[in-house]
Amino acid sequence: MDRAKRVDNLRQIMKEKNLDAAVIFNFENQFYFSGLKAITYSRPIIMVVEQKKESLIIPSLEEKHAGEKTDAALHIYHEVEGRGSTDYHALFDEVMDGIEGDKVGIEFGALPAELASSIQEKGHDLIDIQGDIVRMRSIKSDEEIEMIKESGKLVAGALKHTLEQSEAGKSELEIDYHGNQYLFEEISKNNTDSTLDYFVMSPSGIERTNMPHVFSNTRKLETGDVIIHSRQVGLNxxxxxxxxxxxxxxxxxxxxxxxxxxxxxxxxxxxxxxAGVTAKAVNQAALDVIKEAGYDAYVSHRTGHGIGIGQHEEPSLRFDNDLVLETGMVFCVEPGIYIPGVGGFRHSDTVVLTEEGAEIITEYPRDLESMIIK
Known part of the structure; x- marks a missing residue:
């Protein structure tokens, strides 16, 4: 991935807004700009971008990992006495003390209030750059799209293995396992030195499929059940x-x-x-069908969302989004209806917007006959 180009693009935004630095706290944005995808738990990581350098404030246990992924200057805080600074606030203050000027860009929706206040106490005005970063991430590069396409093949394969192994008597967790096993084996065999993120849920039965987002549990499938099998796969x-x-x-x-x-x-x-249509028009295209059938009272969410580094990203395909879609955007298209006493019903596919239209990268049968396990 061309991280340097992304940072250059961020610096161009900083120039246009007369910013002396940008503080990046959202972990997805840190990965986007630095390549570092850390398991943070309770240990914050803070990225500071200036025109001439980048800094990462990180816990000591991430030092080797960060050194392999980024050229940023590392400021290390420790959890063991006598090895250096143990307070990331102090390290953040040191970095910010070196910044001249009076304007700093931050993600208003991500940076904790205590860190925002400490920046203001140093005399800097805070300027929101969250929307600028969202915009950058919404247009995927060719390399990003190729990675998403690989994930599309894997997620469709995992879904296939779960559906083929589904039968009455198996629990939701058991059917998830079959797709998971395929993922682990396939990636280990074909993708050298790669990482895997995945999410899966399989609510079953009339009551549970009426809840769009619930974790799989030990409920056993029964003859006559409706199931919504939902999967995400993230390769690297x-x-x-x-x-x-x-x-x-x-x-x-x-x-x-x-x-x-x-x-x-x-x-x-x-x-x-x-590309060229608005996000809300896509939502309306699905809703028109549902309304005509008299099911609009059973719609409880938008028609879709962006995807990439994050599970759910902007742009959102919802009723109030006037954004005009562009080539290079990637979406999950997932209109659903949820009817008490009948069940929940939702398909989702991932599509890449191209010059020619939209390329579906998660091909798997959708028709009713194919979705009945006999």
Whole structure:
């Protein structure tokens, strides 16, 4: 990944806004600019970008890792007595004391208030650059897109293995395991020195599928169940998503109708989405189908969202987003309907916006017949 170009782009924004430094606290943004993806737990990492240098304030246990990933100057705090500074606040103060000028860019939605206050106490005005970084991340480079496409193949493969091994008597956790095992084996075999992020949930039954976001549990699948199997895979930090609603045995007529309305809405959004249309128009394309069928009262979320380093990124495909979509953006398209006493119904596919339209990178059957496990 061309991290240097990203930092140069950030510095250009800093010039345009007359900023003397930018403080990056969001861990996804730190990865985007530095390449460091740390397991932080309770130990903060702070990145400071100036026109001539970059600094990272990190815990000592990340020193070797950071040294391999970035050329930034490292300021180390310790948890063992007698080895140096034990207070990241003091190190942050030292870095900020070296900054001349009166304007500092921060992510208003990420930087803790105590750190923001310490910057202000030094006489700096705070300027929000969160939207600028969101904009940068929303347009993926060719290299990022290739990584997301690889994740798309993996997530579709994992979903396939879970669906093929689903049967009455197995728990939600057990069916997740089959897809997970495929992921671990496939990546270990074909991707040298790679990392894997993944998320999976498989709510089953009428009640649990009416809750769009619940962790898989030990509930055992039963004949007649509806299941929403949701997966994300991130190869080396870049994610793709695929979800399918399917059935153990024959669904009821009411479930078939709801499924087909969801599918038609999903396909309508996939057909409509492309560079040059607004985010809210994509949402409306799906909602028009759902409204015509009389199910609009059962819609509880937007039609989709961006994806990449983060599980959910901007832009959001929702009713109030006037943003015009652009080539290089990547989205999960996932309209859903959730009907008490009937079940929840949602497919999701990841698409890359290209000059020609939208490329679906998570191909897997969507039709009702393919989604009935007999």
């Amino acid at each position: 930090g870049y994610r793709a998503e695929c979800e399918r609603t399917y059935f153990i045995g024959e669904p009821t007529e009411e479930q078939k109708k709801a499924f087909n309305v969801m599918l038609e809405a999903h396909l309508a959004a996939l057909d409509f989405i492309k």
